[in-house]
Amino acid sequence: MISRARDSYPELEFIHADARSLTDDIDGSFDAIFSNATLHWIPEQDMDQVLSSVTDLLRPGGQFVVEFGGRGNVETIVSAIETELAERGYEGTNPWYFPSVGEYTNRLEDHDFEVRYAVLFDRPTELEGEDGLRNWLEMFGDSLLAGVPDEELDSVFSAIESRTEDTLREGQTWYADYRRLRIHAIRE
Template identity: 40%
Template sequence: METFQGTKDYWDASLYDGKHSFVSKYGNSLVELLAPKDGERILDLGCGTGDLAGTLYECGVEVVGVDKSESMVKQAISKYPHIQFFVQDATNLVYDCEFDAVFSNATLHWVQPPIKAVQAIYHSLKQGGRFVAEFGGKGNVQTITAEIIRQIKNSGFEFKAEQFPWFYPSIAEYTKLMEEVGFRVTFAQHYDRPTQLDGENGLSNWINMFGGMLFANIPEHTKGQIIENVENNLKETLYQEGNWIADYKRIRVVGVK
């Protein structure tokens, strides 16, 4: 099996499992939308540390998990040694008409260019196979990211567009890509999902887990001050009863090949 070695791996698998298990928990309802059937072969694209692949396995599915992060894949293998996991990039999958379904939770907003991922997913599916995904949609965590960028600039650093690592499309943008590739889109939804972060340090943990690329070439001590400023400025808006609430907005799509 070929693997894809990406550039710098920003992912901390232990922090992900310890403080951001909500990612997989929210994905359980996406599994219901997928409705896996016993004996199906399903690709979990962006499997993280493997929890949803484990859920699919328990449904009687032959599941393969792939993720660009080597640290995530290593953690997944250690947790679920009975499941196949590989390091691969979503834009360069090695599969040809092999899967009954491609399932992806909280991954595709990381993938650029998005059209290459949609093409690779389409190519991986058997004829009649389905693509079921959820990821960040238009306006996702906009309150948080806008404040981070503002504080970076206030600290005297330039912020370049390429430092923003995410693609948060509207339904129209993403379903157009799916249809261009050949999918028949059977379901699309954009919705608010306020998401509780864990405890007093929930926001700083979230920034350190997911926002590393925003701080390219910024010294660690300055990064720490910027994050503290972000917390102070957003506390009135996003802090409720001892927890931070992130302003998540999600897209769910289903397409058939």
């Protein structure tokens, strides 16, 4: 993605960096920082490091605009995975942090932000193809399904599909039960 961005916009500088230590890789202050679909991949225990980095990089009055998975995001899918794994005697690791509005806005306020807008909303998202859920599981479920032997994965996928199809499937189309947290905050 960085390579394509650099090719498309050679006049801009693109940096690949760890959000927990942005100030190690980036000098200066910014008017705005934007993040989409990234922060839910950062463990909860590391979120204060991220927000400290963002605070350090934004000038006073700078904007922090984010959207990421919020409380209840992919809950039907995760619940089906966890139930199926437990019945088979396996454990998985949930890699995501999906905070509530109150939880995340409190964190922001603790890092010198004034929250101007915060909303948690449902955003059911169509998954491509007849095997949409299976494709999604293959792409994003690796941590949750890491303990399942390869020869059992197909059976586990089928069982997860069975557990979720009444809720997440309409006709031949699968949907992920996404819930997004969208926030606009100003550094004080």
